[in-house]
Amino acid sequence: MVRRDSYYQTTGKTFDQILLKEICKLMNTKKTFTTAYHPETDGLVERFNGTLTAMLSIMYVSGHQRDWDTFIPFVLFAYRTSLHESIQETPFFLMHGRDPVLPVEAVMCPPTITYTSSDDYKSEMVTRLQEAFTLAKDNLQAAQRKQKEQYDLKSDVINYAIGEKIWVFNPSTKPGLSTKLLHNWHGPYIIIDKLSDVNYKIQMCDSKKSEQTVHVNRIKHFVDPDDRPITDEGDIGSNIDSIENNDNTMVKILDTMRSRNESKRLEKHYFVQYENGETKWVKENDIKDFAIINDFHISNENA
Structure with missing residues (x-):
């Protein structure tokens, strides 16, 4: 029998979890909890x-x-x-x-x-x-x-480390606003625990209370919007030269954006990751391995 007095001290979500676990235990049933938007x-x-x-x-x-x-x-x-x-x-x-x-x-x-x-x-x-x-x-x-x-x-499962900052996909509709123009990626969040290969427990970086469990398909690496690529030609060239001299190979693209150069024309930049873990904003023309560009766009289409 399930003790009733043990439930008087718990309410709401915690009460439901304990009650469901006890019922499933009595019925020899394995309960699988779902995650939102999955x-x-x-x-x-x-x-x-x-x-x-x-x-x-x-x-x-x-x-x-x-x-x-x-x-x-x-x-x-x-x-x-x-x-x-x-x-x-x-x-x-x-x-x-x-x-x-x-x-x-x-x-x-x-x-x-x-x-x-x-x-x-x-x-x-x-x-x-x-x-x-x-x-x-x-x-x-x-x-x-x-x-x-x-x-x-x-499918390309990405492993995230505890303490890493991430974006979380959380689509929501608001009256009077176009769903196509809403911001669906929110954050930054921080990973506080890895529950399985596909589920993570996260919380807002500026809050210690809003813990939630999300599926790996709903998160991606956090890239600070303020970390804009340098538009000065000399600075970009010096960064690329230093990377090439270190014989550091690009392995993955994490994000992309467009910014205006000195001629006020839009140029595409990619936020790339190198073998040693370093990340940099680089121009599209400076990426010699076109396979990582294709992989980046394919992964975004499937997300």
């Missing part, structure tokens, strides 16, 4: 919600949108009797061990299989369900492996 954690639920809303909005719901609930039973029946690509079976068959019988089928196509006893029906139903579950499991595992291979082709 729908992949609840991929099955999010995919179903998207499919359901798409079916309702495209095929059935009227323009006034006040009749959507009347169509849910019909849309769900269509969803449950459709062949799913991952499992290569219908949810209805996996639940009942048979395909649904529509009213017109009951009238026009009477059943051709009869059973002499309930035990025969039960035995055949159990065998049919076991075979369906086995095939569905194998198909699902094959689909998962294929999806993982496709994801890994574009």
